[in-house]
Amino acid sequence: MREENGRDRGRGKRKRKSIxxxxxxxxxxxxxxxxxxxxxxxxxxxxxxxxRLRTIAYDKLASGNLKDLTKRSDTVVLDYAGNTLGTVNAxxxxxxxxxxxxxxxxxxxxxxxxxxxxxxxxxxxxxTLRAVVQLVKNRGKIKxxxxxxxxxxxxxxxxxxxxxxxxxxxxxxxxxxxxKRYTKADIMEIYCNTNFxxxxxxxxxxxxxxxxxxxxxxxxxxxAATLAGISNAxxxxxxxxxxxxxxxxxxxVLKSMETVGYxxxxxxxxxxxxxLTISGNSQKGTDEDYLNSYALYAATLRMMEVxxxxxxxxxxxxxxxxNYQEQYEESYAYYNRELRAGGYxxxxxxxxxxxxxxxxxxxxxxxxxxEVQENGKFSMQGAAVIIDNKxxxxxxxxxxxxxxxxxxxxxxxxxxxxxxxxxxLDYAPALDMGIYNAASLVDDHKxxxxxxxxxxxxxxxxxxxxxxxxxxxxxxxxVLDSVGISDGLEYLExxxxxxxxxxxxxxxxVSIGGFTNGLRIxxxxxxxxxxxxxxxxxxxxxxxxxxxxxxxxxxxENSLKKTQVYSEDTAFIMTDILKGTMxxxxxxxxxxxxxxxxxxxxxxxxxxxxxxTWFCGYxxxxxxxxxxxxxxxxxxxxxxxxxxAGKIWKNVMDSLHEGLEPEDWEVPSTVEKETDKDSGIxxxxxxxxxxxGEEERKKRAEKENKxxxxxxxxxxxxxxxxxxxxxxxxxxxxxxxxxLLNDIPDEKFxxxxxxxxxxxxxxxxxxxxxxxxEIEAYLQKKEEESRLAxxxxxxxxxxxxxxxxxxxxxxxxxxxSLQSLEYRDGDxxxxxxxxxxxxxxxxxxxxxxxxxxxxxxxxxxxxxLPLKEEDSGGPGGSSNFYDGPGAxxxxxxxDSENGPGVSP
Numbered sequence: 001m002r003e004e005n006g007r008d009r010g011r012g013k014r015k016r017k018s019i020x021x022x023x024x025x026x027x028x029x030x031x032x033x034x035x036x037x038x039x040x041x042x043x044x045x046x047x048x049x050x051x052r053l054r055t056i057a058y059d060k061l062a063s064g065n066l067k068d069l070t071k072r073s074d075t076v077v078l079d080y081a082g083n084t085l086g087t088v089n090a091x092x093x094x095x096x097x098x099x100x101x102x103x104x105x106x107x108x109x110x111x112x113x114x115x116x117x118x119x120x121x122x123x124x125x126x127x128t129l130r131a132v133v134q135l136v137k138n139r140g141k142i143k144x145x146x147x148x149x150x151x152x153x154x155x156x157x158x159x160x161x162x163x164x165x166x167x168x169x170x171x172x173x174x175x176x177x178x179x180k181r182y183t184k185a186d187i188m189e190i191y192c193n194t195n196f197x198x199x200x201x202x203x204x205x206x207x208x209x210x211x212x213x214x215x216x217x218x219x220x221x222x223x224a225a226t227l228a229g230i231s232n233a234x235x236x237x238x239x240x241x242x243x244x245x246x247x248x249x250x251x252x253v254l255k256s257m258e259t260v261g262y263x264x265x266x267x268x269x270x271x272x273x274x275x276l277t278i279s280g281n282s283q284k285g286t287d288e289d290y291l292n293s294y295a296l297y298a299a300t301l302r303m304m305e306v307x308x309x310x311x312x313x314x315x316x317x318x319x320x321x322x323n324y325q326e327q328y329e330e331s332y333a334y335y336n337r338e339l340r341a342g343g344y345x346x347x348x349x350x351x352x353x354x355x356x357x358x359x360x361x362x363x364x365x366x367x368x369x370x371e372v373q374e375n376g377k378f379s380m381q382g383a384a385v386i387i388d389n390k391x392x393x394x395x396x397x398x399x400x401x402x403x404x405x406x407x408x409x410x411x412x413x414x415x416x417x418x419x420x421x422x423x424x425l426d427y428a429p430a431l432d433m434g435i436y437n438a439a440s441l442v443d444d445h446k447x448x449x450x451x452x453x454x455x456x457x458x459x460x461x462x463x464x465x466x467x468x469x470x471x472x473x474x475x476x477x478x479v480l481d482s483v484g485i486s487d488g489l490e491y492l493e494x495x496x497x498x499x500x501x502x503x504x505x506x507x508x509x510v511s512i513g514g515f516t517n518g519l520r521i522x523x524x525x526x527x528x529x530x531x532x533x534x535x536x537x538x539x540x541x542x543x544x545x546x547x548x549x550x551x552x553x554x555x556x557e558n559s560l561k562k563t564q565v566y567s568e569d570t571a572f573i574m575t576d577i578l579k580g581t582m583x584x585x586x587x588x589x590x591x592x593x594x595x596x597x598x599x600x601x602x603x604x605x606x607x608x609x610x611x612x613t614w615f616c617g618y619x620x621x622x623x624x625x626x627x628x629x630x631x632x633x634x635x636x637x638x639x640x641x642x643x644x645a646g647k648i649w650k651n652v653m654d655s656l657h658e659g660l661e662p663e664d665w666e667v668p669s670t671v672e673k674e675t676d677k678d679s680g681i682x683x684x685x686x687x688x689x690x691x692x693g694e695e696e697r698k699k700r701a702e703k704e705n706k707x708x709x710x711x712x713x714x715x716x717x718x719x720x721x722x723x724x725x726x727x728x729x730x731x732x733x734x735x736x737x738x739x740l741l742n743d744i745p746d747e748k749f750x751x752x753x754x755x756x757x758x759x760x761x762x763x764x765x766x767x768x769x770x771x772x773x774e775i776e777a778y779l780q781k782k783e784e785e786s787r788l789a790x791x792x793x794x795x796x797x798x799x800x801x802x803x804x805x806x807x808x809x810x811x812x813x814x815x816x817s818l819q820s821l822e823y824r825d826g827d828x829x830x831x832x833x834x835x836x837x838x839x840x841x842x843x844x845x846x847x848x849x850x851x852x853x854x855x856x857x858x859x860x861x862x863x864x865l866p867l868k869e870e871d872s873g874g875p876g877g878s879s880n881f882y883d884g885p886g887a888x889x890x891x892x893x894x895d896s897e898n899g900p901g902v903s904p
Contacts, residue, residue, distance in 0.1 A: 117148065124148050226246060359403070383408075537563045592642060817831060
């Protein structure tokens with residue numbers, strides 16, 4: 001027995017060893033396979049990119065001293081004719097050597113950014129490992145960089161700011177190479193000189209002068225900590241606009257300095273207790289007017305685009321939007337800093353002559369508003385953007401009143417667009433999708449929880465054309481509801497509108513301009529320019545070309561894209577409708593027609609309380625969007641889109657079109673005039689849109705049917721039979737769902753849900769078998785109830801027929817009596833009243849109109865008869881004929897809406 005047990009144990013051990021060897025081999029195989037796949041991935045995907053970037057970076061490293069590479073010539077902005085509009089950082093960027101940089105700032109950076117800076121060789125592997133752990137924790141989203149100061153120098157000077165894995169690896173390789181060529185002092189010097197500190201401050205010297213009005217070598221501990229905090233994320237921590245966040249960040253840096261021993265506890269306590277004090281010395285900054293500021297903004301976006309930043313205009317979640325915004329701000333800061341650091345020439349389409357002319361007319365149009373804010377700026381403001389429709393480029397951006405205010409509202413400010421958004425968001429999509437035509441009727445009425453029309457007037461059924469010219473809110477609301485909010489906003493996304501919130505996709509108020517954040521003036525101008533250009537959106541700003549003194553042409557027109565947002569038909573019909581804003585008697589922009597019969601189209605816009613007022617319009621030559629309002633919105637009673645914004649638009653456009661021949665839009669071959677079957681009005685229709693609309697209706701019907709099938713099938717599956725009526729509910733659900741499925745063309749969907757439906761029906765057939773007796777009794781009861789109901793119905797019908805017959809006989813008797821009268825007496829009017837009442841009992845009869853005419857004729861005859869001798873006042877009296885009020889129109893008084901007589 002013991003021997004057998006021993007043999008069993010031996011066999012068990014050998015078996016376990018065999019299993020372990022097997023899994024060991026499997027593990028080794030999988031490990032080897034993973035290593036092989038990693039190696040293949042490296043050689044196939046990563047290595048070529050590494051070699052490419054490394055070659056570029058090494059070439060730059062070898063091309064000259066890194067310090068010299070940071071000292072570039074000024075970036076120059078040129079206008080449409082090649083003349084200089086402005087220079088960036090002229091005399092502003094100052095390179096300072098390490099002995100001119102306060103040790104406090106150096107210590108602040110080391111404590112906050114790279115505590116092993118003095119000892120590592122370019123890369124802090126533990127910090128990198130921590131970043132990888134965070135990467136895994138955040139499901140692949142890079143939240144922590146792990147970059148050393150040396151790596152940041154590499155990023156600031158050679159590589160783009162996008163957080164990609166290949167860039168990170170290259171950054172690590174080059175950081176180690178940089179450490180071989182430069183001392184730690186050199187690297188810290190370059191780092192401080194290439195950081196961006198917000199407010200156009202590039203390099204530590206410019207930042208020290210701007211924020212503290214002193215040289216970088218004289219920075220105190222608190223000031224140094226403030227600058228170290230700012231450069232971490234300038235848009236968030238610069239103290240002019242974000243003093244609270246800047247203070248909090250400064251104190252975090254001070255805590256880091258205490259932690260590593262650069263500050264004693266007493267010094268730290270004193271530093272954090274000190275207030276945040278900045279000089280905000282704006283005179284040290286670059287002087288940028290409206291044209292130059294917009295040019296730099298647009299050039300930055302162009303640099304991001306050519307370096308393949310993934311611009312996104314639609315977000316499903318707030319987290320998705322926030323993550324994108326963080327990446328956007330980092331990339332924007334990087335390329336904006338790169339341009340401002342010098343060495344670039346920015347070629348633009350901007351026209352200073354048009355700018356000057358438009359600025360003067362805008363200032364003149366608002367000259368009566370003299371109230372000034374505490375910051376010295378006018379309280380009432382205006383802004384505008386002008387686009388050359390022939391080229392698609394922006395030619396002027398008026399950012400506010402006067403030249404002193406540097407805040408460019410044309411692209412920085414988000415305002416509620418009011419009704420000016422209706423053509424782009426509501427009406428053009430509705431025409432484009434074939435849901436409506438220009439002559440389609442929509443009921444303009446007030447309803448609960450809906451919008452109100454301006455002035456509180458409602459017009460009943462109106463055409464789409466009239467509704468847009470009158471700017472009826474209730475119609476716009478209904479039109480977008482038919483289009484679908486998401487589908488409407490998708491048109492704005494295609495034109496790269498910024499500011500659309502996730503909340504807007506479920507907010508019907510956007511149909512009349514009620515956006516969460518508002519929209520920008522430049523985007524509105526580009527939207528209207530899209531209509532002017534046959535529905536084609538061109539991805540242009542004012543940037544024609546950008547060149548670098550090191551790399552030649554870095555951006556040109558070749559990579560710009562065009563998008564057919566609206567069909568040519570839609571753009572033409574919408575333009576034709578929008579002409580009516582200024583030409584129809586009820587147009588909201590009547591009186592704003594341009595001189596010399598220049599064809600133009602446009603739309604007014606007024607937000608709630610007239611807090612924002614707009615006029616957006618265009619010709620074949622130019623598009624222009626004008627906004628008038630206050631920086632901090634306040635109500636402006638009596639001011640509307642046509643009041644000031646409209647007049648500014650007209651004056652500028654009249655000026656721009658002097659000497660130009662009137663040019664109109666040509667009717668597309670697929671657009672023709674047709675009479676609407678409902679309204680009976682003849683207007684333009686698009687054959688293309690009609691076909692598209694029919695397809696869209698079929699798609700929507702199929703989608704609705706699918707949703708109904710899914711809902712009803714779920715109800716069918718969850719139905720429990722507790723009483724016999726439930727059996728018949730199940731039968732009805734089955735039949736309705738089966739019939740819907742038969743009409744769905746999607747064969748895959750149909751097959752899937754038919755299988756589910758018939759599978760559930762089998763269960764109900766079994767249940768019906770169990771309830772067979774109850775079902776038969778129920779059907780018998782229902783049949784008896786039906787017979788009884790039919791009998792009652794027949795009885796009621798017979799009674800009604802008898803009643804009608806009696807009423808008819810009574811009426812005919814009264815009519816006959818009237819027709820046979822030879823004179824009038826005291827009973828005649830009573831007889832007329834009885835006949836009239838009797839006639840009303842016959843309302844709805846087929847011959848009602850004929851009987852009514854007969855009675856009216858009889859009454860007219862009777863009232864002209866002579867009075868009976870004893871009632872006339874004697875022979876020859878003056879009352880032989882009745883000719884008082886109501887003569888010949890007695891019945892008409894009862895139905896005055898239908899005119900004389902008793903006909904309905």
